[in-house]
Amino acid sequence: MRAAVLAALLLAAMPAAGAEERRSGFADMSAATQAMQADDAANPGMLWVLDGEGRWSRKAGRTERSCADCHGEAAASMRGVAARYPAIDAERGEAVDLAGRIALCQTRHQEATPAPRESEASLALTAFVAHQSRGLPIAPPDDPRIALLQAEGAALYRMRRGQLNLSCAQCHDDNAGRRLAGSVIPQGHPTGYPLYRLEWQGLGSLQRRLRGCTTGVRAESFAPGSHDAIALEAYLMSRAAGMPVETPAVRP
Amino acid sequence: MPSRRAMLAAAPALLALSATRPASATPATMRDAIAAFLGEGGTLREGRVAIDIPPLVENGNTVPIAITVESPMTPQDHVQRIGVFTERNPLPQVIVAHLGPRAGRAAITTRMRLATSQRIIAIAAMSDGSFWSESTEVVVTLAACVEG
Amino acid sequence: MARVILQVPATAVRGSVIELRALIQHPMETGFRPGSSGEVLPRDIIRRFACAWDGEEVFSAELHPAIAANPYLAFTTIATESGTLTFTWKGDNGFAQTETRRITVTP
Secondary structure (H helix, E strand, O other): OHHHHHHHHHHHHOEOOOOOEOOOHHHHOOHHHHHHHHOOOOOOHHHHHHHHHHHHOOOEOOOOEOHHHHHOOHHHHOOOOHHHOOEEEOOOOEEEOHHHHHHHHHHHHOOOOOOOOOOHHHHHHHHHHHHOOEOOEOOOOOOHHHHHHHHHHHHHHHOOEOOOOEOHHHHHOOOOOOEEEOEEOOOOOOOOOOEEEOOOOEEEOHHHHHHHHHHHOOOOOOOOOOHHHHHHHHHHHHHOOOOEEOOOOEEO | OOOHHHHHHHHHHHHHHHHOOOOOOOHHHHHHHHHHHHOOOOOEEEOOEEEEOOOEEOOOOOEEEEEEEOOOOOOOOOEEEEEEEEOOOOOOEEEEEEOOHHHOOOEEEEEEOOOOOEEEEEEEEEOOOOEEEEEEEEEEOOEOOOOO | OOOEEEEOOOEEEOOOEEEEEEEEOOOOEOOOOEOOOOOEOOOEOEEEEEEEEOOEEEEEEEEOOOEOOOOEEEEEEEOOOOEEEEEEEEEHHHOEEEEEEEEEEEO
């Protein structure tokens, strides 16, 4: 696993063709925090992955079916899945993120009431599924509807917002790598969600991280699962395309 | 610019405000906690203990710390307890580990909280009744984007 | 039941020093932190951790609120006989959890 993380680090450190060097937030962390992520017996995010593994094979809903009853071994069936989200839900014809996809699956196939977004149950199952893609490159789907969403997300990313009148790009493109107080401003690649943040003392979603950012610039937050939130995530994932999934990452 | 009189008038209010914040340990309360750890007649010496902790901490919520003690860890000569204390957390105590010759090595690792930059001390209680220690200063950098 | 990740070697050579690592899901609420409503959240921590080899305690620790959430402990012990390692955590509000692992000791 250490080798995979090292490989991930090397990949992240390699300049993308014709683009500036892209860095995972992993590269800017202290050695101590990197070591915490790299070792599965030390990474506290693995506690949620373990929880999710239990939920994967637990029967639920009116159909009394577990995720495993349909999908089998997650190591095979879920490999690479998280790297392709947000993706289009065929039935609705619109994009969903991974947590949204899991909730839809629970509603449709288990006929269960899905756990609310960002609940421990939702985070655990999402982390378990995303973990099956660890080390694989982020690969947004080649779909014109996703391309459209990415363009919308890019516009949101560059839009100044809040009382501080700052866009995402002003920090995470223009000033990435510089310091804000004691911390390095990361490039903002969502490579490791859901991730364990020392600040949170727990596992959290990309939506929660975005909420931290929007609150920071004193702007209204994106409603989790809303069209705008998913558009922004689609753009961030396209921006991070090719970088390896790290779930569950650890960040300060 | 507030007048000096206004500032003076505001001073009791500020004091009242600070009184509602969580208590912080002080060098004195840390000394008391250490005295309790040493027990009657115990004297503290420097040496034989090593603390491995990042000197610059990104987030005080989770700080890896490893403590090792030079000891043969034999039935005749071993570490019995390792205690960690802080000067400026709400409470001075962090952990007291109990070990013995069956540990083979006197080495523990855990993760602690640091409310702010401060001095921490690790003390080893040996089977011969002696106490050895190391202390170190840790700087907690202030994160810019924390959730309120 | 809190989730636990234990690192225990499946086999060890008799007399060798092995490292044991234990990670458990627990908030370690300090008792000093205000909740969203403003009032201080009551303390809820794990107070004691212990590891026994076939019933004989080989390591224990008293934890205080300054131990980080999801407590992590790594320590060592000498491999003696094949047997069962028992890990226990006890804390506020009746928190109690026990996990066991088998270990085979070879000559």
